[in-house]
Amino acid sequence: xxxxxxIPAALSVPEGENLVLNCSxxxxxxxxxxWFRQDPGKGLTxxxxxxxxxxxxxxxxxxxxxxxxxxxxxxxxxxxxxxDSATYLCAVGDSxxxxxxxxxxxxxxxx
Amino acid sequence: xxxxxQNPRHLVRxxxxxxxxxxxxxxxxxxxxxYRQLPEEGLKFMVYLQKENIIDESGMPKERFSAExxxxxxxxxxxxxxxxxxxxxxxxxxxPEQGYNQPQHFGDGTRLSIL
Numbered sequence: 001x002x003x004x005x006x007i008p009a010a011l012s013v014p015e016g017e018n019l020v021l022n023c024s025x026x027x028x029x030x031x032x033x034x035w036f037r038q039d040p041g042k043g044l045t046x047x048x049x050x051x052x053x054x055x056x057x058x059x060x061x062x063x064x065x066x067x068x069x070x071x072x073x074x075x076x077x078x079x080x081x082x083x084d085s086a087t088y089l090c091a092v093g094d095s096x097x098x099x100x101x102x103x104x105x106x107x108x109x110x111x
Numbered sequence: 112x113x114x115x116x117q118n119p120r121h122l123v124r125x126x127x128x129x130x131x132x133x134x135x136x137x138x139x140x141x142x143x144x145x146y147r148q149l150p151e152e153g154l155k156f157m158v159y160l161q162k163e164n165i166i167d168e169s170g171m172p173k174e175r176f177s178a179e180x181x182x183x184x185x186x187x188x189x190x191x192x193x194x195x196x197x198x199x200x201x202x203x204x205x206x207p208e209q210g211y212n213q214p215q216h217f218g219d220g221t222r223l224s225i226l
Contacts, residue, residue: 004153034214043115043202043219080136089153097144097206099215100166 002094003025006102014110015082021075022073023090028068031093035064035075038087038104048075049090080109113138115205115218116185123224124193132188132221136205143186144215145171145178148200160186190223198225 003026013019023033030053036044048057048064049074056065063076077084087106091099116135124130130198136143144198146154156170160180171178180186190197200222204215 017180036136036217041219041222042218043117044204046214049214061185091154097142097159097215098170099144099146099154101146103151103153 002030002092004090004092004100004102006090006105008105009103010106010108012108012110013080017080018076018078019080019107020075021088021090021107023073023075023102025071025073025100027091027094028071031095032101033064033066033073033093034091035062035073036089036091038089040049044089047109052093060068064068077107082109082111085109115140115203115216117201117218117219117221120219121222121224122186125226126194127192130190130193130197130223132190132201132203132223134188134203134205134218136202136203137186137207137216140205140207140216142206142208142213143180144204145186145188146202146204148202148220148222150199154202166192169179188192193223193225198223 005024007022031060034049035047050057050066061078066073087104089104090102143160145157148154154157158178159167159170175191177189200220202220204217
């Protein structure tokens, strides 16, 4: 049974710092991995989707990597801004449609 | 192009009542997914539907919960005889088709509170 873990559960850093969020999964037989952002009381915004055959994806200041063999993914945020404050969720595509979710990392960027 | 629309945004019910949650997928999307997020927990898959068909309901409790996606109109998640443990955020997502390269687009969710 696939399990997804995100560490740390919460992170607070000063504005401008580069930071890394971690996601690990127990079964390497995945279809894809997605990183989402969730703002309080809001829905989920897809940030990056990495196919199982890919190693990384980039979008602006965000870079996500995937290492299937070790069951790990990282989300790198460069030059953090207060507007980056949110909960970041990692979800593993366990089939063509089913996503298995981590509990999230709550990120606070201090001005 | 409107995104995934869920309503109501907030729903309060007393124990024993029925809750109906609606989801209108993005235009052109025929695949709908429902997820539940319990307080301080990650999201859990509930059910996957295509128009008029339930494809996978393995994550949905066998009792009291049902889902549909009719030919016309929104997808409905129905919870009968609600209990306190049903309090959660319910998210709906849609995609144009099934496939590992199809990101799911999410609505803002319905926050269900049971008194």
